[in-house]
Amino acid sequence: xxxxxxxxxxxxxxxxxxxxxxxxxxxxxxxxxxxxxxxxxxxxxxxxxxxxxxxxxxxxxxxxxxxxxxxxxxxxxxxxxxxxxxxxxxxxxxxxxxxxxxxxxxxxxxxxxxxxxxxxxxxxxxxxxxxxxxxxxxxxxxxxxxxxxxxxxxxxxxxxxxxxxxxxxxxxxx
Amino acid sequence: xxxxxxxxxxxxxxxxxxxxxxxxxxxxxxxxxxxxxxxxxxxxxxxxxxxxxxxxxxxxxxxxxxxxxxxxxxxxxxxxxxxxxxxxxxxxxxxxxxxxxxxxxxxxxxxxxxxxxxxxxxxxxxxxxxxxxxxxxxxxxxxxxxxxxxxxxxxxxxxxxxxxxxxxxxxxxx
Numbered sequence: 001x002x003x004x005x006x007x008x009x010x011x012x013x014x015x016x017x018x019x020x021x022x023x024x025x026x027x028x029x030x031x032x033x034x035x036x037x038x039x040x041x042x043x044x045x046x047x048x049x050x051x052x053x054x055x056x057x058x059x060x061x062x063x064x065x066x067x068x069x070x071x072x073x074x075x076x077x078x079x080x081x082x083x084x085x086x087x088x089x090x091x092x093x094x095x096x097x098x099x100x101x102x103x104x105x106x107x108x109x110x111x112x113x114x115x116x117x118x119x120x121x122x123x124x125x126x127x128x129x130x131x132x133x134x135x136x137x138x139x140x141x142x143x144x145x146x147x148x149x150x151x152x153x154x155x156x157x158x159x160x161x162x163x164x165x166x167x168x169x170x171x172x173x174x
Numbered sequence: 175x176x177x178x179x180x181x182x183x184x185x186x187x188x189x190x191x192x193x194x195x196x197x198x199x200x201x202x203x204x205x206x207x208x209x210x211x212x213x214x215x216x217x218x219x220x221x222x223x224x225x226x227x228x229x230x231x232x233x234x235x236x237x238x239x240x241x242x243x244x245x246x247x248x249x250x251x252x253x254x255x256x257x258x259x260x261x262x263x264x265x266x267x268x269x270x271x272x273x274x275x276x277x278x279x280x281x282x283x284x285x286x287x288x289x290x291x292x293x294x295x296x297x298x299x300x301x302x303x304x305x306x307x308x309x310x311x312x313x314x315x316x317x318x319x320x321x322x323x324x325x326x327x328x329x330x331x332x333x334x335x336x337x338x339x340x341x342x343x344x345x346x347x348x
Contacts, residue, residue, distance in 0.1 A: 026314040027307060029322050030214060032329045034256050037211040039336050040204060082208050133201060140200040142335025143328065148203050151328045154321055155206045161316025162213050 040139055041083070047135050052128055056083050059132070061091060062117065062125045065101060071114035073106075100124060214313055215257070221309050226302055230257050233306070235265060236291065236299045239275060245288035247280075274298055 045056045052059075064080045065072065072080065078088045092115055095101040100121035103113045117125070140148060219230045226233075238254045239246065246254070252262045266289055269275045274295035277287045291299070314322060 024307075025319065025322050025326070026311045029314060029326050029329070030310050031256065032326060032333070033207070033211055034215070036329050036332050036336070037207055038256065039333070041208070043336070043339075082205065082212065133198075136204050137200045138339050139336050140203060140332065142338055143331055145199065147328055147331065148199050150324065151332075152199070152203050152206060154317065154325045154328070155203070155210050157317055157321065158210050158314065158325075159206070159213070162210070162217070162313050164316055165217075165312050 040136070043139065044132070044135060048128075048132075051131065054128070057081070057091060058095065059125075059128065061088075061095065062100065062121055063129075065115060065117040066122065066125055069116075071104070071116035073112055073114055077115055095121070214310070217313065218306070218309060222302075222306075225305065228302070231255070231265060232269065233299075233302065235262075235269065236274065236295055237303075239289060239291040240296065240299055243290075245278070245290040247286055247288055251289055269295070 041056070048054050048056055048059050060081050060083050061077070064077060064082075068076075068080075074088065074092070077092075081088070092101060092103070096103060099118055102116050102118050104116065106112045106114055143151065215230070222228050222230055222233050234255050234257050235251070238251060238256075242250075242254075248262065248266070251266075255262070266275060266277070270277060273292055276290050276292050278290065280286045280288055317325065
């Protein structure tokens with residue numbers, strides 16, 4: 001329904017139609033947001049598997065560690081992961097076994113470990129990052145620079161809106 | 175880096191800085207898209223659990239069935255689900271056990287079943303939908319109608335871009 005049609009509907013006293021359509025805009029935006037995210041995520045997942053035989057949670061974990069050269073505690077790392085992951089401890093265990101990450105106890109705190117990327121982990125990630133970037137660029141190629149900037153800004157407003165709505169405990173990452 | 179700064183960098187012959195920043199725009203948009211989706215999804219998941227003691231995959235499944243009064247085959251239903259779900263068959267089994275959905279064989283095709291919402295399933299969903307809508311509206315409250323429409327349109331362009339990039343097999347839903 002166009003704005004003109006909606007105004008017509010409201011002018012005719014058809015408030016339910018006018019209201020229902022207006023009300024559902026948030027739902028439509030939310031479902032489209034979810035659809036786009038699912039589509040991009042699925043494609044990245046598939047490409048990572050096909051080209052690098054790596055899962056998205058593994059890639060996500062290595063990428064988060066690269067952004068924190070000083071290392072991250074298990075808890076901080078879990079909070080930063082972008083894709084849901086049932087078993088971060090098991091994942092780190094396996095990555096450490098392959099020499100891609102290393103765990104180190106914090107001096108004076110024997111219970112807390114810090115996880116870091118190893119040189120081999122860094123190399124593996126650095127090999128993947130430009131290709132990953134190329135995939136994402138191709139997926140967004142239909143939007144020009146201005147449109148992407150507008151999208152980035154609108155999503156920033158959405159993040160603020162989410163924080164205002166009481167999400168102080170959500171732990172934003174971007 | 176602002177557009178002016180970027181132009182300055184390019185004018186100084188600092189193409190790498192100018193390029194690197196421009197190149198990463200897609201990644202920034204993608205990560206922010208993922209973050210927003212994660213935040214909204216997490217909050218809906220939490221609210222559904224707290225207010226209705228229902229999981230998001232269950233809610234998703236009931237909502238998809240409501241949009242298809244003629245019922246859906248297992249395969250079609252799986253493709254329409256918005257949140258990933260390890261075990262659709264088991265989920266339907268349990269929902270059928272609770273009388274919220276029903277399965278029926280297609281006449282002349284004994285191997286294919288169609289899943290439909292029962293009257294009880296419809297009632298359960300109809301009770302949740304307006305509250306769910308209120309949550310989403312509150313989360314998007316920081317964006318006015320024009321901004322939401324712009325966001326909706328930009329996401330439509332992103333979906334087209336994804337299709338152009340070769341996602342014909344992705345099975346869009348919105």
